Amino acid sequence: MKIHKEGRRILFVTLLVLIALNLALYYWNKGNDIVNYLITGATVIIFLLILQFFRSPFRHMFTHEDLLLAPADGKVVVIEKVHEPEYFDDERMQISIFMSPINVHVTRNPISGIVKYFKYHPGNYLVAWHPKSSTLNERTTVVVESDAGPLVLFRQIAGAMARRIVWYVNEGDEVTQGEEFGFIKFGSRVDLFVPLDTVVKVEMGQKVKGGETVICQLKV
The missing domain is CATH 2.70.70.10 (Glucose Permease (Domain IIA))
Known part of the structure; x- marks a missing residue:
């Protein structure tokens, strides 16, 4: 399976935004590990959901004119x-x-x-x-x-x-x-x-x- 070309830019930008968001929230929630873990888990799930939108699996195709x-x-x-x-x-x-x-x-x-x-x-x-x-x-x-x-x-x-x-x-x-x-x-x-x-x-x-x-x- 590969990632479709229509999703590569969106995924790259989304990843950067989520990383920046996590770093900012970690900074403001120092010492609160439970909240940080929940935030990290939520952002990973969001990224994976967007990732699956743009998957392009290999298909065994055939051609027949009718x-x-x-x-x-x-x-x-x-x-x-x-x-x-x-x-x-x-x-x-x-x-x-x-x-x-x-x-x-x-x-x-x-x-x-x-x-x-x-x-x-x-x-x-x-x-x-x-x-x-x-x-x-x-x-x-x-x-x-x-x-x-x-x-x-x-x-x-x-x-x-x-x-x-x-x-x-x-x-x-x-x-x-x-x-x-x-x-x-x-x-x-x-x-x-x-x-x-x-x-x-x-x-x-x-x-x-x-x-x-x-x-x-x-x-x-």
Whole structure:
């Protein structure tokens, strides 16, 4: 496991602040060992919690042109037919993955292909499971023309805790299944929109791993 590049600066600054805080408190609490031990323990826990947000474990990934892999770690919270208004303006099957604060926050390309559309939307920070978070929250929308043919839309969505979305793709880019396409700092949600005849391979409440779990199979 390694630390993701998006977290290295944050972790370095946090470590310096916590060390300075501990030194200052030790100075003002000389002779009070119990309080000092409690403060040290609390700051270590805080640092470890932030550290786990930015972990980037190794994944055994494979590529297959008609299979969509999970774009993120988390739990499947939506599997339903919806109207997708931004790009397709028709009905699609939506599959959503909720990322809790303890999940890996890397987001990965669910399929290989060419990026046909990309747009960043500033927005609100509703809780990620709110029905309107997919259209009202800060988010990015990526549409890829898959190697298998069908167009696939996936969307990073910020939540109540997530305050910054990072992306590494632009229109015209060629992307490879399983590779990173972005990062949601402190987690949130990723939505997938696929053709209605797509065969869904996951169930509601199922825990998935980004780049490893097969989410669905395209009809080609």
